[in-house]
Amino acid sequence: MALLDVRGLSRRFGGLQAVRDLSFSVGEREIVALIGPNGAGKTTVFSLLSGFLAPDSGDVHLGGQSIVGRKPHAVCALGLARTFQIVRPFPKLTVLENVLIGALVRHPHRRDAEAHARGVLDEVGLAGKASQPAGTLTLSERKRLELSRALATEPRLLLLDEVMAGLNSTEVERTLDLVRAINARGIAVLLIEHVMRAVMSLASRIVVLNYGERIAEGRPDEIASDRRVIEAYLGEPDVDAAVP
Amino acid sequence: MKWAGALAVLGLLALPLALSSYALTIFIFIFFYAFLGQAWNIVGGYAGQLSAGHAAFVGIGGYTAAMLSIEHGVTPWIGMFAGAVLAGLLGALIGFLGFRFGLRGFYFVLLTVAFAEVCRILVSNIDAVGGALGLYITFTGNPRHFQFQDQRAYYYIAFALMLFATGVAALIERRRFGMYLRAIREDETAAEAAGVDAFRYKMLAMVVSSSLTGLGGSFYAFYLFSLQPSTVFGIPLSVEIIIRPIIGGAGTLVGPILGSFILTPLGELSRHYLGQSGLHGAHLVAYGLLLIAVVLFLPNGAYPWLRARLARAGRAT
Numbered sequence: 001m002a003l004l005d006v007r008g009l010s011r012r013f014g015g016l017q018a019v020r021d022l023s024f025s026v027g028e029r030e031i032v033a034l035i036g037p038n039g040a041g042k043t044t045v046f047s048l049l050s051g052f053l054a055p056d057s058g059d060v061h062l063g064g065q066s067i068v069g070r071k072p073h074a075v076c077a078l079g080l081a082r083t084f085q086i087v088r089p090f091p092k093l094t095v096l097e098n099v100l101i102g103a104l105v106r107h108p109h110r111r112d113a114e115a116h117a118r119g120v121l122d123e124v125g126l127a128g129k130a131s132q133p134a135g136t137l138t139l140s141e142r143k144r145l146e147l148s149r150a151l152a153t154e155p156r157l158l159l160l161d162e163v164m165a166g167l168n169s170t171e172v173e174r175t176l177d178l179v180r181a182i183n184a185r186g187i188a189v190l191l192i193e194h195v196m197r198a199v200m201s202l203a204s205r206i207v208v209l210n211y212g213e214r215i216a217e218g219r220p221d222e223i224a225s226d227r228r229v230i231e232a233y234l235g236e237p238d239v240d241a242a243v244p
Numbered sequence: 245m246k247w248a249g250a251l252a253v254l255g256l257l258a259l260p261l262a263l264s265s266y267a268l269t270i271f272i273f274i275f276f277y278a279f280l281g282q283a284w285n286i287v288g289g290y291a292g293q294l295s296a297g298h299a300a301f302v303g304i305g306g307y308t309a310a311m312l313s314i315e316h317g318v319t320p321w322i323g324m325f326a327g328a329v330l331a332g333l334l335g336a337l338i339g340f341l342g343f344r345f346g347l348r349g350f351y352f353v354l355l356t357v358a359f360a361e362v363c364r365i366l367v368s369n370i371d372a373v374g375g376a377l378g379l380y381i382t383f384t385g386n387p388r389h390f391q392f393q394d395q396r397a398y399y400y401i402a403f404a405l406m407l408f409a410t411g412v413a414a415l416i417e418r419r420r421f422g423m424y425l426r427a428i429r430e431d432e433t434a435a436e437a438a439g440v441d442a443f444r445y446k447m448l449a450m451v452v453s454s455s456l457t458g459l460g461g462s463f464y465a466f467y468l469f470s471l472q473p474s475t476v477f478g479i480p481l482s483v484e485i486i487i488r489p490i491i492g493g494a495g496t497l498v499g500p501i502l503g504s505f506i507l508t509p510l511g512e513l514s515r516h517y518l519g520q521s522g523l524h525g526a527h528l529v530a531y532g533l534l535l536i537a538v539v540l541f542l543p544n545g546a547y548p549w550l551r552a553r554l555a556r557a558g559r560a561t
Contacts, residue, residue, distance in 0.1 A: 050437065076439035084437070090430035101427045104420045105439035113420075153439050 001064055003028045003188050004049070004080075004157055009058035011048055018044045020212045022058070026157060031179070031189045033199045035223075036209035037232055042192045043085055045209070046159050049190075050082040051075040063156065077105060079156035083163060085192070087146040091135030095126055098134050098145055102152030120152045124178060140171045144178075151182065158182065160191040164198050172198060200224070208232065256403060260396045268395050274508040275402035276463060281488035281500030282409035283456035288486065289494035290413075290422060291449040292429025296353045297338070297360030299481035301331040301454045305461025306471050307367065310379045313389065320390035324462035331458020332451045334359070339450035343443050348432070357479065364477035378472035381465065390466040398467050405463060406501065409456055414497055416452070425449055429495065457485075484511075487531060491538050493545025502547050507531065 002025035009022040019041045026032045034042050047053040049060055051072040060068050067075050081102075090098050099117040100110075107113035121127045124144050129137065134145060143163050150158060160179070164172050176198055183189055193199045199206065199220070206223045208216040210232040216223060223229055260268060280302065287293050305327030312318035312326060338359050342352045368376040385393045392398060416422040424445045427435035432442050465471050475481060492503025511527045518526035542549045 052433070052436075071441070072436040073439050073441040076437065081439075082437055084434065088431050088434035088437075090427055090434065092430060093426060097423065097426075101423060101435065101440065102438040104423060108420055110418065110420060110423070149434075149438050 001061075002026060003030075003063060004190065005061040006049070007059045007061075009045070009048060009060065010056050011044060011053060012056055018212050019048065019055070022209070022212070022214055024207045024214065024217060026188050026190050028156075029183065029186055029188055030204055031183055031191070031202050033203035033206045034190060034192050034209060035194075035199060035206060040209040040232075041212040042209055043161060044212075046082055046161055046192065049075075050080060050159060076153055076155075079154075080159065081150035081153045081155035081157075082159035083146045083150050083161050085161040085165070087139075087142045089134035089137070089142055089145050089149075091133065093134055094131050095134055095137070095145060096121065096130040099148045099152045102149040105153045117152055120148050123181070124148045124151070125174075140167050143167065144175070147178070151187075155187060157188045157190060160189060160193075162192055162194060164193060164195045176202060253407070257400075260399050265395055268399055270509055270512050272395075272398050272402045272467070273512065274504050275399070275406040276460065276467075277484060277488055277508050278501045278504035279402065279405040279409045280457060280460050280485045281492070281504055282406065282413055282497075283453050283460065284485050285453075285489045285494060285500050286413055286416060286425075286456070287446075287449040287453035289489050289496070289499065290416065290429065291425040291446055292495070293342075293446055293450070294349075294353050294486075295338075295356040295450075295453070296479075296482050296486060297356030297358070298454075298457050298485045299477050299479070300334060300356075300360035300363045301457035302461040302464055302481060302485075303360075303363055303367065303471070303473070303476035304331045304334055305458030306465035306476050307373060307379065307461070308458075309390075309462035310381060310465045310471055311373060314379065314381065319388050320462050320466050321388075324390075324459055327461050328455040328458040331461065332455030334363075335450045335454025336447065338454075339447045343446045343450075357482070360477055360479070360482060364473050367473040367477060374471070376473060378470060379465070381469045383469055390462065401463065402467075405460060410497060410501065412452065412456065416449075417497060421445065421448065426495065483531075487535065489545075491534060491546060493547035493549075496545070496547050498547045499545050502550075503545070506546065507534070510534070 004026040006025065007023050009019055011019045022045065034045060036042055044053065048055050051067070051070050051074065054069060059066060062078055062080055065078065067078060067080065090101065096117055099120050100113050103113040103117040107116055118127065118130070121130055124147060126141065126144055126148060129141065137145060147160065147163055164175050167175065172195060179189060179202060203220060206218065206220055207214055208223060208229050215228045215232060216226045263271065284295065284298050288295055305324065308327035308330050309320045309323030312323040313320050338356060342355050347355055367373055373379065383391060385391050424435065424440045427438065427440055428442050428445060436442050461476065464476065488503030488507050489500040491507060492501065493499030510530055514527040514530050538545065
């Protein structure tokens, strides 16, 4: 059985069907990308998976256990950690303390948690900033801090919401390496990303959403040539308008 | 810092030898309000849940101990813990309603004020607990009744209360509990994503804070020999409780103590001197001006500012 199994997930906001009958899975140690045009419902899917929103219908299993209806902290304890698209550091806490909050989930004693948090900061390359308040970091550092805090909870599945948006190409490369290294440690990754270079080089499978529905799923090369995907991003070819 | 703390404790232990009875009274109030501020600090400062109705817990604690003593002859030394338990239960109720239904910011403030007001109005209208006139405690000077001939006894009790609340806050601060409270204050959603059970820890903070505050109610009752609903449940007392940690530095251990050392003498002296010359309520003007100054110039409070100054001076030498 897959690590994450999503079946028939739906969620409506008033008149808007944000997610409709969505099913997909993420295997152990797999990297899967969730892509789609703006407003396709990707972030809503993340909120549904991580317990911040309750679905109207459908089921989500993590490691064979249903996680629907559980609160975010309980989902986190079961091994699913998320980042936020708009990063949410604890601005007045130091970088180390930010990561420590995540580490305390599995290490209730502060000393153990601190050792673990320092390990995570080393891994992501923020060790030099450990005692700085998080509010003083640059955007790219804050994105890495966001990832570190989630990573410190020692998840089995990491949900990354546009961790590369707004980064320059060197920073994107660095983040790609980091995600690969995290994955190599046995952590599965589900990522929302608009940076296609990242998606194509990282993901073994891609799920494409449009208007809350899955319109395609497959290997990166299949998705890149899928007519429905191209239409969703660029619009349907309008024959009349194309004629001068 | 540890050194300075130990020295200050020793100094304050010896101080009553050199104080007039008026100065002693001021110090008793400094310690007592620092104690209440520190108790509030746990939920209001560290966890950032701005309770503006903490007077309710003082009232519940005080009335419980006083009623047990007057009606049933139970010594306040036991009654004060009964008061703390009841205050903790009221705190749990308010916390449950506020946190379960996700009241944040101003809505939580309003909820806490409303509860304190309801308590005040209820107690004012129940004749069995003295109604609007309140309760009066006969002075016996018997230590069993939490009463002392010597003012210095109250000084040391208030001092012990302040140290006790500060000890509790210190224990919380350095543990997971304290880290979680700070994370909740900074960004509750992010904290939940990082595995923090925000509801549970906010409830715990509220219960610890309200029961500590309830403990203080007994001291209030048996030091002043009287309880009036309008004073112990009133908004002015809630303001007195909140304003010290905010001026001194909310969410720090030293903040409520420093705040009380600044504000209590200021309040007392301005009440004493300006009140005598007919300017009643002038201390409130002083509070207001000080609060405006702190919000404008030291938004984190006096202690964090002082600490930063000291650290800079330390580096310069």
